[in-house]
Amino acid sequence: MARKAAGRPQEETLSLWKREQALLKTLVVDRDTEAWQRDLAFSGLQRVGGVDVSFVKGDSVSACASLVVLSYPELEVMYEDCRMVSLTAPYVSGFLAFREVPFLVDAVQQLREKEPRLMPQVLFVDGNGVLHHRGFGVACHLGVLTDLPCIGVAKKLLQVDGLENNALHKEKIRLLKGGGDSFPLMGGSGTVLGMALKSHDHSTKPLYVSVGHKMSLEAAVRLTHGCCKFRIPEPVRQADIRSRDYIRRTLGVQGAPALRPERSKKAQRPKACPQGASEEPAGSPSLRAFSAKDGNEPHQKKWPKLQQRIWGRGKEALWEDLVTKCNSIHQGGAGHPPQ
DNA sequence: GCGACAG
């Protein structure tokens, strides 16, 4: 049953979402925090992850959320998790995370509980990081909520803060010589928001890389290039391929029985496949926030407690924290829990 | 009414 698309959220909802972004943005770390990130060969890096959400064609609610983990530098799939979910929030440019991130956080949490040894050391996210309307794209959002280093990789330039896909921009793209070449994307404020990267020698369209969390832009661009067999970084590409395959195998057998569900050839076989409950309530709350009363410096040791605050409490308690924190950031009024 | 619009 193809369900109807959710309409555009109320202005009040968007305003609350903006506040949540402003709150969580204070927790973003935009520098290298891990030793391997500073190493020229990324020695010490063994697992890179990718996430994606694919959709059922005539349906704007049913989707497949996937998390894959690949070995580095071999880029072979060691873990795959695909599960059907029911999206609640509609897609609104600038608020992609509110539509997809709850399910991605769930996937990371599942891995953390069931196969902690396979936890990726960095996550590639389909979408932007700080290259965003309010400097807090989906890659930052997922990074802060999971505490994992994240890299935002977008396929199209998000035209914000003066950035334009105009003739000059196109000319700069044309001048990129070989794979690994890049140029900075400078926002109106003079800040470098991201880099346009030619991900391999024969790629015409660049990738738009920006910092998600716990990683410098330089390392993010270098690693992105190091993970590209094709234009799209392999972790995201595998997550995409596998989530689409999962949808095809799950909903495609309606009128085509007897044929054993086959896996696309582009998908290698993973070692561990926790075929998550193929159909679950999955209507998890779109709100995943916590109050941060200190800065984001000594994160390592405080994280277990923060994590508990994310997962160990009810939605209402989280909302209280959020509203309290937001009111202290801006001078705004009281908020109401989302519908 | 016109242009923009990550996924």
Added chain:
DNA sequence: ATCTTGTCGC
């Protein structure tokens, strides 16, 4: 995001 076959090029 998704709808879609072949086709041109290396």
